[in-house]
Amino acid sequence: MDTGATTAKTYISETDPRARILAAVAFAIVVVNLHDLRALAAALVVALTLMLMARLPPRATLKRMLTMDGFIIFMLLLLPFTVPGDAMFTVFGLPATWQGLRQAIEIGLKANAIILTLMALVGSMEPARLGQALYRLKMPEGLVYLLMFMVRYVDVLQQEYLRLRVAMKARGFRPGNNRHTYQSLGYLIGMMLVRAVERSERILGAMKCRGFSGRIPLSGDLAYARSDAGFAFAFGGILAALVALQFLR
Template sequence: MTATPIPDIKGSGWIVARDPRLRVIAVLAFALITVGLDHVISTSSALGLALGLALAAGLKARDLVRRLLALEGFMLIVLLTLPFTVPGQPWFDLGSLSASRAGRDLALMILFKANAVVLALITLVGTLDPVVLGQALGRLGVPDKLTHLLLMTARQIHLVHAEFVRLRQAMRARAFVPRTDWHTWRVYGWLMGMLLVRSLARAERVMDAMRCRGFHGRLYRLDTPRWRTGDTLGALGLALLLGALVWLDQS
């Protein structure tokens, strides 16, 4: 039985059709500007812009929520603690604890910034195939070793996951039931050890196969990207929107 692949997030529309190099540069510029914003209004506007990009890319709300769950758990802790730890004008009292308006505003800004950056990453980069992303990074001047590492990692993740599923199925076939005892922890330790050993053996076989095909330490890019008029318009539009965010933050 084969392992079920991890589902990828898919998009459609005008944004997804843009050049991968533009999307990588756009998400970097968006993240840098969003992180540097200093007011709740501008950070909330950045979140609105990220949501607009996600909607324009045709992403499903279910996929976005599933990928944001881990982030929102951490953000919940920030929202509950920062108002009580940052000094400033009192907002409300909870027993002997006093929440400040400055802590509330800081927590909201962190919440908006984090969600905006993650949404932009999901929309602009998360919808790219790993191979296309690696090629785009190579075209932008990222060192070959880093792009090779990305491409190899994207290739091996599915293989390691499939090996993990096979080992788990073997454990179930032997009637293993996890409990809170030392035997369960030992079994999980053996599982991780066997996964590492088999992953190493698989990597060595892949390396031997690559050498048989003439691999000499470099992967050649065979893509032929073309910069279109839509890419230029997209770059100009994003530059205007980011400039508007900076102006709103400083006004």
């Protein structure tokens, strides 16, 4: 699965995964509590800088960001019409307010800054490295295993889905707003669930044949270095600057 990880060594990739996870969580907490648009714009600039430092492919990364924005765009478009305040203009008698527009921009900046930072700091890790880091951060083992299997096999299930869609098209299926389409999509979802269960049983059998006893070794060789302390200090300074910008008038 393409997780955005890069094989080239960068300052981000050389930083301890635990420090990167903690930095991403701290950044998300700070940004969620910011309300000043200047501070939020600065947070987005920080996120874009991290993307460049991690050497994520800009085109593919921004395409993923647009996919995420597609889920919230309708909510953002409706906010100016649902938040009371000073009217900018009216559409079919419904006033769009400046306060609603500001809230929509605020939410958009927060969402993009946080997701982009997570992709740069956490999404650029190899799945096994991410699992080791979460385990060393005392996350529940079951949750870590679930995350690692999901990252490993979500691409397998996607390929299975694409094969089923090709088979449907080969049989003349053309989606539309009718009962046959909904029924066919229901069969598709049901077949995906059946094949996922069958594949999970085969994987479990294969793992038991290899001596799986319910636990996966996740200790790894992680160790904090002096550069990690520098990263934590610099990132803490950035977060402090964002908080200070919040209170500057």
